[in-house]
Amino acid sequence: MRDVVIVGVGQTKFGEHWEKSLRALAVEAGLKAIEDAGIYSKDIEAIYGGNMSAGSTTFQDHIGPLLADFTGLAINRIPAIRIENGSASGAAAFHEGFLAVASGNYDTVLVGGVEKLTDVSMEEITEVLSGEVDREWELFNGATLASLAGLMARRYMVEYNTKREQIALMPVLSHKHGSLNPYAQFKNTIKVEDVLKSTMVADPLTMLDCAPVSDGASAVILTTMENAKKWRKDGIVRVKASSVASDYIALQSRENITRFDSTVEAARKAYKMAGLEPKDISLVEIHDAYSIFGLIALEDLGFFRKGTAGKYLEEGYGNLDSKLPINPSGGLKAKGHPVGATGVGQIVEATFQLRKEADKRQVPDPKNALTLNIGGSGGSSIVHIMEVVK
Amino acid sequence: MVGIVTYGSYIPRFRIKVEEIARVWGEDPEDIKNGLYIYSKSVPGPDEDTATISVESLRNAMARKKPSGVGAIYVGSESHPYAVKPTATIVAEATGFAPEITAADYEFACKAGTAAMQTVMGMVKSGMIKEGVAIGADTSQGAPGDALEYSAAAGGTAFVIGNENVIAEIKATYSITTDTPDFWRREGQDYPRHGGRFTGEPAYFRHVLDTSRKMMEIMKTKPEDYTYAVFHQPNGKFPSRAAKTLGFKESQIKQGLIVPYIGNTYSGSMITGLSAILDVSKPGDRILAVSFGSGAGSDAFHIEITKEIENYKKENAQSVWSQIERAKFIDYAYYAKFKRKIKMGE
Amino acid sequence: MTIPRFWREFEQRYRLVGTKCPSCERVYFPPRDVCPYCHRESVGKMKKHELKPTGKIYSYTLVRQDIPDFKSIKPYIMVMVEMDDGPKITGQLTDTEYDEVKIGMPVKAVFRRIREESDSGIIEYGYKFVPL
Numbered sequence: 001m002r003d004v005v006i007v008g009v010g011q012t013k014f015g016e017h018w019e020k021s022l023r024a025l026a027v028e029a030g031l032k033a034i035e036d037a038g039i040y041s042k043d044i045e046a047i048y049g050g051n052m053s054a055g056s057t058t059f060q061d062h063i064g065p066l067l068a069d070f071t072g073l074a075i076n077r078i079p080a081i082r083i084e085n086g087s088a089s090g091a092a093a094f095h096e097g098f099l100a101v102a103s104g105n106y107d108t109v110l111v112g113g114v115e116k117l118t119d120v121s122m123e124e125i126t127e128v129l130s131g132e133v134d135r136e137w138e139l140f141n142g143a144t145l146a147s148l149a150g151l152m153a154r155r156y157m158v159e160y161n162t163k164r165e166q167i168a169l170m171p172v173l174s175h176k177h178g179s180l181n182p183y184a185q186f187k188n189t190i191k192v193e194d195v196l197k198s199t200m201v202a203d204p205l206t207m208l209d210c211a212p213v214s215d216g217a218s219a220v221i222l223t224t225m226e227n228a229k230k231w232r233k234d235g236i237v238r239v240k241a242s243s244v245a246s247d248y249i250a251l252q253s254r255e256n257i258t259r260f261d262s263t264v265e266a267a268r269k270a271y272k273m274a275g276l277e278p279k280d281i282s283l284v285e286i287h288d289a290y291s292i293f294g295l296i297a298l299e300d301l302g303f304f305r306k307g308t309a310g311k312y313l314e315e316g317y318g319n320l321d322s323k324l325p326i327n328p329s330g331g332l333k334a335k336g337h338p339v340g341a342t343g344v345g346q347i348v349e350a351t352f353q354l355r356k357e358a359d360k361r362q363v364p365d366p367k368n369a370l371t372l373n374i375g376g377s378g379g380s381s382i383v384h385i386m387e388v389v390k
Numbered sequence: 391m392v393g394i395v396t397y398g399s400y401i402p403r404f405r406i407k408v409e410e411i412a413r414v415w416g417e418d419p420e421d422i423k424n425g426l427y428i429y430s431k432s433v434p435g436p437d438e439d440t441a442t443i444s445v446e447s448l449r450n451a452m453a454r455k456k457p458s459g460v461g462a463i464y465v466g467s468e469s470h471p472y473a474v475k476p477t478a479t480i481v482a483e484a485t486g487f488a489p490e491i492t493a494a495d496y497e498f499a500c501k502a503g504t505a506a507m508q509t510v511m512g513m514v515k516s517g518m519i520k521e522g523v524a525i526g527a528d529t530s531q532g533a534p535g536d537a538l539e540y541s542a543a544a545g546g547t548a549f550v551i552g553n554e555n556v557i558a559e560i561k562a563t564y565s566i567t568t569d570t571p572d573f574w575r576r577e578g579q580d581y582p583r584h585g586g587r588f589t590g591e592p593a594y595f596r597h598v599l600d601t602s603r604k605m606m607e608i609m610k611t612k613p614e615d616y617t618y619a620v621f622h623q624p625n626g627k628f629p630s631r632a633a634k635t636l637g638f639k640e641s642q643i644k645q646g647l648i649v650p651y652i653g654n655t656y657s658g659s660m661i662t663g664l665s666a667i668l669d670v671s672k673p674g675d676r677i678l679a680v681s682f683g684s685g686a687g688s689d690a691f692h693i694e695i696t697k698e699i700e701n702y703k704k705e706n707a708q709s710v711w712s713q714i715e716r717a718k719f720i721d722y723a724y725y726a727k728f729k730r731k732i733k734m735g736e
Numbered sequence: 737m738t739i740p741r742f743w744r745e746f747e748q749r750y751r752l753v754g755t756k757c758p759s760c761e762r763v764y765f766p767p768r769d770v771c772p773y774c775h776r777e778s779v780g781k782m783k784k785h786e787l788k789p790t791g792k793i794y795s796y797t798l799v800r801q802d803i804p805d806f807k808s809i810k811p812y813i814m815v816m817v818e819m820d821d822g823p824k825i826t827g828q829l830t831d832t833e834y835d836e837v838k839i840g841m842p843v844k845a846v847f848r849r850i851r852e853e854s855d856s857g858i859i860e861y862g863y864k865f866v867p868l
Contacts (some may be wrong), residue, residue, distance in 0.1 A: 136745065200811075257794075
């Protein structure tokens, strides 16, 4: 398999976009990426679009051709496919794009992720977002995704003697970085007390433990090293690893609910593919859809022993100048979580960081970046590792 | 011999006190308590209904003894969850008796459960089925502010009736049926209506007293020949007065008189009182059990406890009085919410 | 839930009927057609197995979200129960105060109303848990 590199990225601000439709968001991100790469429509050979809920929130399916159409590429009759993998739809689309170029099937592809949630009522959004859990055996009985996170948090706190305040450090960290990110939905900083006092969602998790409802889109252009060197002087980012793993969809079917076995497996394969170990990673964009997911994932990625993530967050890990910067973008909590766009957005952020274009939230001299996108309550995990090409 | 092979009851745990209802509607609670001899009534939780109560009653019966040849299930109630689609089908599916079984729902106000008993007795006696299930259960509604609101309660009892390993032989049954419009509900109406004082002498007392006397005449018995007696309990006063008039002592009806604490469980009323008696009865005990259903009718049963009750594992399910004691009191607001008396938005 | 979708799961929702792998004897709920451990050896051989309705609480939470189906019981307790027969089941804990709930608490499954389509639609019954 040949090298695959990122040669252009683009992103909308994440947040409530009342004036922008699904198409408008997708096009905005896509065109920005094309502009950033400095290429032309004819150079793009395929589109991979990540989106979870368009069929339910906008009653629009067939997203592949929709994206091709409105980015002006349908005229070229290019292949366009929509990929859905719950909250991991974005990284899943990216994985498909990566394979397409790595295998030699295409040279240059556009990967996008888009989600438009706010066109329907809050009740309908909750219902739609709960499509990621097991509808028959979890949601039917009242187990929303938030309540599953609550079950995980309770068990985690009891098994590892973790304090509630330690879990709250995750959203505090995300907001700290989000306040420095012009693309972020929330620019305010928060304290641990704010998290604890916020409206209860599913005990012990409050509103500030949970990622918001967001609209948004992100896009990336992938191509061969040869093309990249023609198009860019610098700022080429190589995708060193792209790995996917799944697990039982229902939380109850898993052996241990304080662990994402899909993350453990995806990470193992990614580290192997990249020839790296956890200690070699310069920064990580993690899937903090719920604060507890963030802690558990950090451990399952191999950074901390099981049950100790909270302690390390307390000691300052996660900060931009620490040994392991976490969510420099603001993560899902502060930057936002437009489901299908999230995973691609993490890779866009990794690219900004590796190109040293992250402005106020720049991690000092990162060599590589790891992103983790999770679907549902851990039914799928997708890990990417990127590095700067000198 | 035909009789009860196993039995079980279920009473929801929520209760509301007479004082609390009286507070809202401006009545004097002492008047109500003295007039009705009711202190509190049971309230079904928001996730309970006649079907769930029926299933739990039958499951309690099955926990005490596993039935071996159930061929029919009849559920009597005046608050079936569906107007069309029998509760009995849900019960049959939920307790594993479906599909090779006959089933239907009964309605005869508060005596729908005993009507089911008589049907099943006949089917067993004729050899048509080996065992049959008769259930009486209700989550009855009383119109807000009406006298019935103090008594309309929730609960149920299931009997498995057969002719082998019978713990309580039903030696005889006798019934009276008339057209007496004492209490009724028209199709589509939320709440029933009643004839006030007409529900007393021409309805309850005429039917219960006549049926009881005739039952004793048939069996050639007198009140003192019975260990226990249980009558339909729309309130605490009626069955006490009926017992006294017939010549029964208070000590004979005390065990089965559950209405002061849980109210009138309608189709579950007399039979849950009977269940409470079975909880303590011994071989040789004789029970006179008489139901009353508005509309109207009365079913009497002469029951004798057999030695088989000594092998019977009644401790495998909660007794009626311990269910009565496991109570959580709520206020009128929660009561109105649970009983869906509050008009909700879209 | 649509009618056929709900109806075909009565055995599971009403009576906790799962499947058991004849090779490794693991019990699964909801039922599986193939055992994840024994694979092809189990295909066509998985047997129906009615779970014992008792178990212990493995984890719990109190849900305060505004879910239209559960408006009348908000907030409701969600539990994951490790059943005596092996599988873990997610369901509501009813008839209990939240401050009484503990990990390890013995519970049993009971038959309750879960939701209804509408005032005129079908009623969907299923399992909830109560303390033993």
